[in-house]
Amino acid sequence: MQNIHHKFKRGVCSGAAQAAGQAARRRFPFEGSFTKIPRMKLSALAPALATVLIFFSLAAADPQNLALNKPATASSQQTPDHLAAKANDGDPGTRWCASTGDVPQWWQVDLQKPCDLSGAEIRWEMNGKNYQYGIEGSTDAIHWQTLSNQSDTTSTAQTQTLSFKADGIRYVRVRIIGLPGGTWASIDEVKIFGQ
Numbered sequence: 001m002q003n004i005h006h007k008f009k010r011g012v013c014s015g016a017a018q019a020a021g022q023a024a025r026r027r028f029p030f031e032g033s034f035t036k037i038p039r040m041k042l043s044a045l046a047p048a049l050a051t052v053l054i055f056f057s058l059a060a061a062d063p064q065n066l067a068l069n070k071p072a073t074a075s076s077q078q079t080p081d082h083l084a085a086k087a088n089d090g091d092p093g094t095r096w097c098a099s100t101g102d103v104p105q106w107w108q109v110d111l112q113k114p115c116d117l118s119g120a121e122i123r124w125e126m127n128g129k130n131y132q133y134g135i136e137g138s139t140d141a142i143h144w145q146t147l148s149n150q151s152d153t154t155s156t157a158q159t160q161t162l163s164f165k166a167d168g169i170r171y172v173r174v175r176i177i178g179l180p181g182g183t184w185a186s187i188d189e190v191k192i193f194g195q
């Protein structure tokens with residue numbers, strides 16, 4: 001009885017499955033094509049898909065900071081804790097600070113080779129203070145050109161991002177020319193972007 005029931009059940013099920021399959025084939029007469037074409041296309045598209053993935057992963061990556069840990073100097077510096085090198089050590093918790101509250105002051109980095117620059121980011125010590133300054137670039141540390149003029153800025157943002165284009169620049173200098181009372185020239189981090 002069990003065997004009869006089992007056979008009957010299996011017969012019903014396989015019969016139903018066959019009927020369903022035939023019905024499906026009637027609705028989708030191109031079943032064979034659907035199973036073959038996608039495999040061919042995926043195989044053919046694999047190199048292109050890999051290229052697209054690499055492109056988007058590179059585009060999403062952070063821009064390269066050319067200033068990180070490069071030799072830095074300054075017009076003056078507080079010793080021993082707030083040396084020029086503290087403004088490009090990659091640590092926002094350390095900073096360069098001038099030795100007085102006077103302006104102008106400058107902080108400078110040697111990128112050690114000519115670079116094509118696309119911008120910069122400066123994180124000042126204080127949030128809510130109006131630092132007025134300029135970014136300058138040079139090929140020889142003697143002749144300077146203005147890359148970004150922020151001498152009249154009214155921004156009080158602690159982190160400021162600047163875009164500019166300049167090719168063949170080896171030395172970059174931040175010149176601080178205006179400070180609110182009681183605020184000294186002091187920078188947590190300078191990032192210089194480019195290649």
Ligand SMILES: [Ca+2]
Nearest residue numbers: 086091094188
């Ligand atoms: Ca730092």
